[in-house]
Amino acid sequence: MSAEEPASTKIGLPFENRDAMRLSKTHTLDALSVGPLDHAGGDKIVRFPGHVLVVKATGRGSYARTTPDRYGFPRLLRPRGKQHFGYSTGDLVRAVMPSGKWAGTWTGRISVRARGQHSLTAPMGRLNVSHRNLTLLQRSDGYGYSVRPEASPSSLGKTVDWRQNGS
Known part of the structure; x- marks a missing residue:
């Protein structure tokens, strides 16, 4: 990020990106949706993970x-x-x-x-x-x-827009 670019203070950008690409709410797909994407210009996520590595702290005894x-x-x-x-x-x-x-x-x-x-x-x-x-x-x-397997993008439905629920 250069000094000329203003920092974005927009809240809900991952939600808007997921909503525009019709992705469900998972931590992996949410991480892929971070950052500005120009949907009108054709920006889209082209590769989705089929499986996700899950790491759990178990300790050393x-x-x-x-x-x-x-x-x-x-x-x-x-x-x-x-x-x-x-x-x-x-x-x-x-x-x-x-x-x-x-x-x-x-x-x-x-x-x-x-x-x-x-x-x-x-x-x-x-x-x-x-x-x-x-x-x-x-x-x-x-x-x-x-x-663990990740939800496939082809089987994902449209997400609900939380901004239209009276808030």
């Missing part, structure tokens, strides 16, 4: 070495290490289950246990997996990652 009771007194001792059999909670792993009810290949986030039977959270639910059947894909960085 607790430093506490005891579990307090309801009065705050220490009752249980927690293990000293956060890693068991080379894995830590939050690692992204691929599990190859050779046989049984859950036979197949599963990918997801694990919660480690000291005995080596870790808990894998996959899209279909939770299952227990031995550390021998795991392959590390990514070390835990304190975030959980997932992908």
Whole structure:
């Protein structure tokens, strides 16, 4: 932005852009609609995301070495290490289950246990997996990652103009 250009103080510009392009209200499409667009001149958004990366803060665990009771007194001792059999909670792993009810290949986030039977959270639910059947894909960085589909622009309808509702 140069010194000659005046700063825009217009409120509702993303709404007007979404309304002119007949887009629904999603955070992704709202971010694409920010800024001045000349609809009469032919400005339009030509590419829309099919899927959106969703990042969730999951943390890196607790430093506490005891579990307090309801009065705050220490009752249980927690293990000293956060890693068991080379894995830590939050690692992204691929599990190859050779046989049984859950036979197949599963990918997801694990919660480690000291005995080596870790808990894998996959899209279909939770299952227990031995550390021998795991392959590390990514070390835990304190975030959980997932992908969700974004609404397609062709299936989106006209948005309601909030300025015509008596305000």
